[in-house]
Amino acid sequence: MMSEEESLVSIPINLLHEGMELPHDIFNYNGTLMLVPQGSVISESQITAIRRFNKYKDTVVVSSETLKVIQRHKSLNKTVSRQKLEEETGYVDTKDDTFHMLEEIASTSNVSQEAIHSISDSLSKNLEKTKPGLILDLVNALAPMDEYLQRHCANVSLLNGLLGKWMGLEKSQIDLLVLSGLLHDCGKASVPDQVINAPRALTRAEFEVIKMHTVYGYDLLAEFCDDVRYAVRYHHEKINGRGYPDNLLDKQISLFARITAVSDVYDAMVSRRVYKEPQSPFSVLAMLRKLKNTEFDANVVDVFLNNMQKELIGKTIMLSNGKKGIVHEIDLDDIEYPYICADNKLIKTNGEINCKFMYFDEKP
Secondary structure (H helix, E strand, O other): OOOOOOOEEEEEHHHOOOOOEOOOOEEOOOOOOEEEOOOOEOOHHHHHHHHHHOOOOOEEEEEHHHHHHHHHHHHHOOOOOHHHHHHHOOHHHHHHHHHHHHHHHHHHOOOOHHHHHHHHHHHHHHHHHOOHHHHHHHHHOOOOHHHHHHHHHHHHHHHHHHHHHHOOOOHHHHHHHHHHHHHOOHHHHHOOHHHHOOOOOOOHHHHHHHOOHHHHHHHHOOOOOHHHHHHHHHOOOOOOOOOOOOOOOHHHOOHHHHHHHHHHHHHHHHOOEOOEOOOOHHHHHHHHHHHEOOOEOHHHHHHHHHHHHHHHOOOEEEEOOOOEEEEEEOOHHHOOOOEEEEOOEEEEOOOOOOEEEEEOOOOO
């Protein structure tokens, strides 16, 4: 039984873990309804039920002692390391296969449908068996810069698949979206290495060269279906007609291209490059929200924002003051500055103390 001195705190549901025993009750988001009694051992099905009975709010109310148990449980039962997760989900093999695919295209200017469909099928299977939050861990985590292109293609493929699922598309369409993401930058294999691997921002002339990758990719994929080819050619088109290579407007841009555009820019901006630091998911999401209806499809962006808001709760973030914190709450109207739990305090981030980048499997 909880003592009168025991304080209550609001925490993200994502902090609850299977197998932990509760010293006190768990209450709903506003503390008015008991959801799980003390002494219970949390199961995955209970966490699902908590979300349902909590009216799909992202937080619950617990005692401060329960929070300490949760924190101890998390430190003793860490989720798998990024390396182990990559191995268990097949991401390592997929990334390596993608590298070899790009190398073959660069050396032969040919695309092996059999090899590419094998990689795409593997990604689709990974998408089915891996929780969205873990996929986002792979995408958001800092990664070696020399893996950028193959990792980017694999990440965009997975993000495309997530977006397709979140948008309620049929399995056959989701599989084609996964394939489109895998191939979206295949034309870069035909761009000179000194441009692709420039250790700085591109010059205007170099940018004109790299813009051709969309056309090169489209031409390389002559034997693929139009859904995939159009996604490859048009993923840099903008809703306002100011994209490339064909200056298409709004619905002239295929749905797969509009989805791939969001996946592409998200992964590119949260990634570290020689000439730039990674941006936090929150600043990228804020940018997407600002540019929907002008550069990006509003419906695709809204679906992405709404689902990312749920998946990022409970993730570990590095703050600009050098401290780590856990994402507690995200306001879609001020998405760049979420509420963070750090040093046992709840803070609203701002222009001075803000999120720098995500951590994978690291606790504050």
